[in-house]
Amino acid sequence: MIRISNTMTRTKEEFVPLTSGEVRMYVCGVTVYDYSHIGHARSAIVFDVIRRYLAFKGYRVTFVKNYTDVDDRIIRRANEAGVSPREFAERYVAAEREDMAALGVLAPDVDPKATEHVSEMLELIERLVASGHAYPVDGDVYFEISRFPPYGRLSGKNLDELLAGARVEVDERKRDPRDFALWKSSKPGEPTWESPWGPGRPGWHIECSAMAMRYLGESFDLHGGGEDLIFPHHECEIAQSEACTGKPLARYWVHNGMVNMGKEKMSKSLGNTLNIREIVKRHDPDALRLWMLGTHYRNMIEWSEERVEESARALDRLARLLHDAVTVRDAGGAASLPPALAEFRPRFEKAMDDDFNTPQALGVLFDFGRALAEARDRQAGAPGAFVAGVAELAQLARVLGLFGRGAPVDGPGAAVERLVTARGEARARRDFKRADELRDEIARLGWLVEDTPAGSRLTPKGR
C-alpha cells in the first residue's frame, strides 16, 4: 500500500487510484522563456521517480506535463530578441527536452503546449461565464472568487486575509480584487486568438485546467508541481475546473520543496539560478539525482557543489559493483537471487511506499551494496549469486532513475588488454618502474588498473 502526502488534506493518505491498476498524473511544467534551472530539475526528477515507482508497482501510468508557451515574459523577451514569441518559445521547449533527457528524466506520455489548446480553454471559459462563475469586462474575463466557496482550501488561506493581502495593482474593473484573469484582451503586437470577447490570449491558470482535463479527464489521480505553485496557481486551477465540472480535479495534490541558493530560494525572478546545462557539464547527472533524492521531496534542499561531489563518490561504489558484475558474468556466472539477498527489495518498497521516501530507499540500496561487495570479496558461493544480486540492485536503482544509461559495458579493447598483460609481466619480474609507466599509459586510455588478490582489475575512469 502506497501512502502519499496530500497537500489538500495535509495528511498522508492511502493511495487509491480512480481506476484500479491505472494512474493518471499531471505535473505543471515550465514557462519557456529561459533555460531550465536546478529547481526545475528537482521537480522533474521528483515526479520522474514517482512515475517510475508507480509503474514499477504495476500501475499503468499516464503522465502529462505541459509547456506554458504564451506569457508576458515570453512576449517581452522575444521582442527583445527580435523573434516571434512562438519561435522564441519553441527554442526553449527544445532546450528543456534536451536538459531533461540529459538528466535521465523520462519523457512525458503527453507534453502539451498551451498555445495548441486555446480552443479547449475558451470552451471552459464560456462554460464558466454561462454558469455565472466568470464575468467579462472590456475584453477580459475574470473568475469570480466569491462564486466558488472552497477557494483557499488547498493553500489554507482564508478569503479575508487574501483581501488584506491583495496589495498590488488593484484593478478597479474587477468585482473583487481577488478575482483572477481567465482571458486577457491582447495589446497590439501580442499573440492573439479570437474569442467571444474579442481578440486576446489566455490567462495563466486556465491552460492547466484545459490540458489536464483534455488528456486525463475531469477527474484524475495525482496533480504535482513545485510548492510555490500551491498559491495561486493550483488554487485557481481547482476553482476553474471544479466550478465547471462539479467534480474534484485531482485526488492527490503533491508538491516538491524548493532548491535554495544559500538561504534563498532559487528563482528566475531573484536571478540566482543555475542552469541545468551548466551543471551537467560539471557533474554526472546520476550524481545530481542521487544528491537530490537524498533529501525527501517535500523538504527544501540547499544547492551545493560539494554535496553533489560527495554523491558522486557514493555513486561510484555502486557503479563499481555493476561493473564488476559484468566481469563476473562474462566469466560465466548466472544464478537466481540467493535468499540472503532477498531482504532488500521488500525493504526498498517499504521505504518507497511511505510517501516515496527516497532517502530511506537509498539507505537500503547502500546496505544492499555492502552485502554484495562482501559476497564478491569473500568469493563465497557461486559467482552467479553475486551477479544475480547486482542485477537486483540495478533494477531497484533504475526505479530511482539511476544507472538508466547503463553501466559502462564497453570493453577495454585489445590495446588496453595488451598493456595490462605487459604490466603484469613487468610486475612479475619486479620491474615496478616499467609497471607504473604502463599503468599511466592505461590511465591515458581511460582505464584504471587495480591489483587484487584475484589479479588486476580494470575500471573505466571518470564515469
Add this chain to the structure above:
RNA sequence: GGCGGCGUAGCCAAGUGGCUAAGGCGGAGGUCUGCAAAACCUCUACUCAGCGGUUCGAAUCCGCUCGCCGCCUCCA
C-alpha cells in the same frame, strides 16, 4: 500580520511514542598491496535547538522560547 515547514554526529540526511537513533560524505585504525587504488572489517550522536509538561516510556505528543526557510506577487 496570516498560513505552512524546518532545527538529529564534523557535513548532508532518514527516523515522528517502546528493539543497539538508517544511510551517504569526511575522519581514525586494520586487512590486502612493490607502491597505489579499490574493496572489505572496526570505530566515529549515552543523544535528537533550549526549557517545561503529558506518559510506565518521547528525537517522536502538547506548551513556551530561540533560530532559519517558504507562500500570501510571476515563480518548479
